[in-house]
Amino acid sequence: MASVPSLSASIQQRIADALGADPLLRRSxxxxxxxxxxxxxxxRNKANPREVAQQVVESLPMGEDDDxxxxxxxxxxxxxxxxxxxxxxxxxxAARSADGDRLxxxxxxEPGITVIDYAQPNVAKEMHVGHLRSSVIGDAIAKIxxxxxxxxxxxxxxxxxxxxxGMLVQYLIEHPHELDHDADxxxxxxxxxxxxxxxxxxxLFDADEDFKTRSRTRxxxxxxGDPETLAIWQRFVDESKIYFYxxxxxxxxxxxxxxxxxxxxxxxxxVETCKLLEESGVAVRxxxxxxxxxxxxxxxxxxxxxxxxxxxxxxxxxxxxxLSAVRDRTGNLGARTLLYVVDARQSLHFKMVFATxxxxxxxxxxxxxxxxxxxxxxxxxxxxxxxxxxxSTKLEDLLDEAVQRAAxxxxxxxxxxxxxxxxxxxxxxxxxAIKYADLSTSxxxxxxxDLDRMVSLTGDTSVYLQYAYARIQSILRKAGDAKPLxxxxxxxxxxxxxxxxxxDEFGTTLASVSxxxxxxxxxxxxxxxxxxxxxxxxxxxxxxxxxPETVENRLFLADLTARTLHQGMALLGIRTPGQL
Numbered sequence: 001m002a003s004v005p006s007l008s009a010s011i012q013q014r015i016a017d018a019l020g021a022d023p024l025l026r027r028s029x030x031x032x033x034x035x036x037x038x039x040x041x042x043x044r045n046k047a048n049p050r051e052v053a054q055q056v057v058e059s060l061p062m063g064e065d066d067d068x069x070x071x072x073x074x075x076x077x078x079x080x081x082x083x084x085x086x087x088x089x090x091x092x093x094a095a096r097s098a099d100g101d102r103l104x105x106x107x108x109x110e111p112g113i114t115v116i117d118y119a120q121p122n123v124a125k126e127m128h129v130g131h132l133r134s135s136v137i138g139d140a141i142a143k144i145x146x147x148x149x150x151x152x153x154x155x156x157x158x159x160x161x162x163x164x165x166g167m168l169v170q171y172l173i174e175h176p177h178e179l180d181h182d183a184d185x186x187x188x189x190x191x192x193x194x195x196x197x198x199x200x201x202x203x204l205f206d207a208d209e210d211f212k213t214r215s216r217t218r219x220x221x222x223x224x225g226d227p228e229t230l231a232i233w234q235r236f237v238d239e240s241k242i243y244f245y246x247x248x249x250x251x252x253x254x255x256x257x258x259x260x261x262x263x264x265x266x267x268x269x270x271v272e273t274c275k276l277l278e279e280s281g282v283a284v285r286x287x288x289x290x291x292x293x294x295x296x297x298x299x300x301x302x303x304x305x306x307x308x309x310x311x312x313x314x315x316x317x318x319x320x321x322x323l324s325a326v327r328d329r330t331g332n333l334g335a336r337t338l339l340y341v342v343d344a345r346q347s348l349h350f351k352m353v354f355a356t357x358x359x360x361x362x363x364x365x366x367x368x369x370x371x372x373x374x375x376x377x378x379x380x381x382x383x384x385x386x387x388x389x390x391x392s393t394k395l396e397d398l399l400d401e402a403v404q405r406a407a408x409x410x411x412x413x414x415x416x417x418x419x420x421x422x423x424x425x426x427x428x429x430x431x432x433a434i435k436y437a438d439l440s441t442s443x444x445x446x447x448x449x450d451l452d453r454m455v456s457l458t459g460d461t462s463v464y465l466q467y468a469y470a471r472i473q474s475i476l477r478k479a480g481d482a483k484p485l486x487x488x489x490x491x492x493x494x495x496x497x498x499x500x501x502x503x504d505e506f507g508t509t510l511a512s513v514s515x516x517x518x519x520x521x522x523x524x525x526x527x528x529x530x531x532x533x534x535x536x537x538x539x540x541x542x543x544x545x546x547x548p549e550t551v552e553n554r555l556f557l558a559d560l561t562a563r564t565l566h567q568g569m570a571l572l573g574i575r576t577p578g579q580l
Contacts, residue, residue: 004095004104007084007504008033010068015080018059023080031073031081032501038078049078056080086492089500090553094486096504097560101567105507107149108514115153115329116142118341119248119255122159123240123262124168124194127247128392129385129449130343133374136438136573138341139253140519141372143571148514153333156255157325158244160237160262166219169232170211171201173218179239187246188396190239237262250399252431252573261325269324270316274309277323282359288312292319292356297348307352319353326357330367337368339517344373344444372517375446377438385449398449399431405455406430406463410580413457417579428575429455429463436462439572440523460527462574465565468530470580472562475542476555482543484559485552495536499557502532506564510571519572526568533561 008025011033015023021041028034038056042049053074062069070085096104118138121127138154146152172178178197181189204211221229241260248255274290277283283292291306299305309319329335340350350371357363379385385393407426410417417425433454440460441447457463476484492500502525509525512518542554566576 003106004092004099004507006508007068007088007092007501008508010088010092011082011084014060014066014068015056015082018056025082027501028081030075032084032497033082035080035082038080042078050074053078053080084501086490086497087488089492089497089504090486090488090490092504093500093557093560094488096506097484097486097556097563101563103506103560103564103567105147105510111149111151112336113151113153113334114145114337114339115155115333115335116145116339116341117155117157117325118142118339119253120157120159120342121240121244121247124164124198124236125159125240126191126195127244127395129377129395129398130392131395132377132398132434133438134341134343135248135251135253136435137372137374137443137519138339140435140439140522140572141339141341141517143573144510144513144519144522147571148510150514153329153335154256154259155325155329156260156262158240158260158262160240161264161267161321163216163219165222165233165236166217167201167205167215168197168236169222169229170215170218171197171204172232172235173228175200179235187243187249190242190246194236194239194243247396247399250396250431251435252575263318263321266321266324266328269327270320273320273324273327274316277309277356277360280360282356283309292352292359294352294355297352305348307349307356309356318349319356322349322353323357323360323362326353326369327362330362330364336366338363338370340369340371342371342373344375347371347373370517372443374443375441377449378446380448380450382448399434402434402451402454403427403430405451406433409455409457409463414580421579425577425580428577429466429580432462432466432569432574435572435574436465436523439519440527442520443518462569465526465530465569466574466576467580468533469562469565469569469576470578471537472533472558472565473578475558476562479543479551479555482548482551482555484556486556487549487553490549490553493540495532495539496554496557499529499532499536499561502529503557503560503564506568522568522572526565526572529561529564529568533558 012023012025015025015035015037019037019041021037023035023037025033025035038053039049042052057072057074057080060069060072067085068088070083073081075081116138119131119135121131142152142154179193181193205215218229222233241257245255274283277292278290283290286306289308289312290310291308293304293306297305307319308317309323310316326338329338342350354363354369357369363369377385403426406429407422410422410425410429437447437449437454453459454461455463457467505525509522513522536557540554542558543551545551545554569576
C-alpha cells in the first residue's frame with residue numbers, strides 16, 4: 001500500500017515552507033488553487049501584503065528543479081493564484097493508479113475501535129420504510145471507516161424484549177404449530193407466519209381476560225429466565241432473523257449473526273447498571289422510579305424531564321439497556337468511538353443517556369459518543385411515506401418496486417440485453433437508486449422518495465454514476481491493442497485537467513467523511529467526478545485522439561475514473577454493473 005500525497009497537500013507544504021505560516025489553501029475558479037494566508041501574516045507583521053506575496057512567489061521552487069507548480073500570480077490585496085503543472089497532475093494520478101484498489105489513499109495514522117449501532121428492526125414485526133435510512137447510512141459509514149483503517153464493530157440493537165413477548169409466547173404455547181415450516185422457506189413466508197401469530201394473539205389478548213392474565217404471568221416467567229418460556233421466545237427471534245436476512249439480502253447489506261445483539265443481550269447487566277447509578281448518586285429515586293435529572297432539560301411546564309432508568313414497578317426502560325450497552329461497548333469491546341445511527345426523534349434520549357454515562361464514568365474524556373440523527377423519508381405529498389391505508393410502507397414493497405422501475409429503464413436503454421441480464425442489472429440499479437437517494441441527502445434532512453427521479457439516467461442519481469462507469473467499460477473494451485498508460489510529458493486539455501484534479505481529491509474526500517460521518521459528501525464527490533467525465537468525454541476524443549500517446553493517456557484517465565467511481569460507490573454499498 002503506497003500513500004500518495006494529494007496535489008493540494010504538496011502545494012500546501014511548498015507554500016507553507018516559503019511563507020512560514022498556514023497558506024489557507026483552497027480550490028479556486030481563477031486558478032487551480034488560491035492561498036489566502038499572506039494577508040494574515042502581513043497584518044501581523046505590519047507589512048504590505050502584495051510585497052509579502054511577491055516574496056513568496058520568488059522563493060517558490062518552480063521550473064526544471066521542481067515542476068509541481070506551473071505558475072503563481074499575485075492578485076487582489078495579496079492572494080496567490082496557483083496553477084499546477086500538467087506533468088504533476090498526470091504523475092500524481094499515475095501513482096494513484098499503481099496503488100490497486102486503495103488508489104493512493106492512506107489509512108489513518110492512529111486507528112481506533114468504533115462501535116456503530118445501526119439497522120435495528122423489531123422481532124415479530126414487519127420492516128417498514130423507517131428502517132431504511134439507519135440501515136443504508138450505517139452500512140456506508142461502517143465501510144468508509146474500515147477503508148480508513150479503523151476497527152469497526154457493528155451492532156444491530158434489535159427490539160427483541162418487552163411485555164409483548166408474554167402474549168406471543170403464551171399464544172404459541174397454546175397453538176404450538178403456528179410457526180412450523182420447512183427449513184428452506186423464504187423470509188416473506190416467515191414474516192407472514194409471524195404477522196399471523198401477532199394479530200391472532202393480539203385479538204385474543206384484547207378479547208379474553210383469562211388469556212390476558214396468562215400472558216402477563218408469562219412475561220414474569222420470561223424475565224425470570226424460565227427455560228420453556230425462553231426457548232419459545234428464541235423461536236420468535238430465530239423466525240424473525242430469517243425475515244431480517246431476506247430483506248437485508250435484497251438491500252445488499254451484509255448482516256452477521258454475531259453482530260446482532262438486541263435488547264436482551266444486556267439483560268444480565270441491568271440490575272448492576274441501576275445499582276451503580278444509584279450508589280454513585282448519579283440516579284435518584286423519584287416516586288419509586290430510578291431517575292437521572294438534568295438542569296438544562298425541562299418540560300413545557302418548566303419541570304425537570306428525567307431519564308427513567310427503572311420504573312416504579314421494577315421494570316427496566318430503554319435507558320437501562322442503552323446505558324448497559326455503553327458499559328459493554330467501552331469496557332468489554334474497548335471502543336473509543338460510539339456511533340448511533342438512529343432517527344432524529346431520539347435526540348433528547350441520547351443526549352440524556354450520554355450525559356448520564358459521562359457522570360457515571362462510563363464515557364471518559366477519551367471516548368466519543370455520537371448520535372447521528374437522520375430525517376424522515378417523505379412521499380410526494382411532502383408527508384411521511386405511508387400506504388393509502390395510512391400505515392408505514394413496507395420496506396420490501398419499496399425495494400421490489402424500485403427493481404421493477406429500474407428494469408423498465410434498462411430495457412428501454414439497451415434492447416440487446418436478455419431478460420436474465422435485465423433482471424440482474426435491475427437489482428443493482430434499483431437498489432443502488434434507493435441507497436444513493438438516501439446517502440446523497442445530508443443526514444439531518446428529510447428527503448422525497450420519488451422512484452421516477454431515483455432511476456433517472458440524468459441528474460444526481462446513482463444510475464447516472466453507474467452509466468458513467470458502464471460507458472468507460474465500453475470504451476476500454478473497444479480500445480483493442482491500446483492500453484491505459486500515463487504520459488506525464490503530454491499537455492492536458494482543460495477538461496482533462498479538471499477531471500484529473502478532481503480524481504486527486506478522492507482521498508481528501510474520504511478523510512473528511514471519516515471525520516464528520518457524512519456520507520453525502522462522498523456521494524456529491526462521485527457525482528462531480530461523473531459530471532467531469534461527461535465533459536471530458538464530450539470535449540476530448542479518446543479512441544480517436546490525434547496520437548497513440550494521447551489515446552493511451554486518455555484511456556488512463558478514463559480507467560482511473562472508472563476505478564474511482566467503482567471504489568467510491570462500493571463504499572456507499574452500491575454496485576457498478578459493467579454494462580447498462
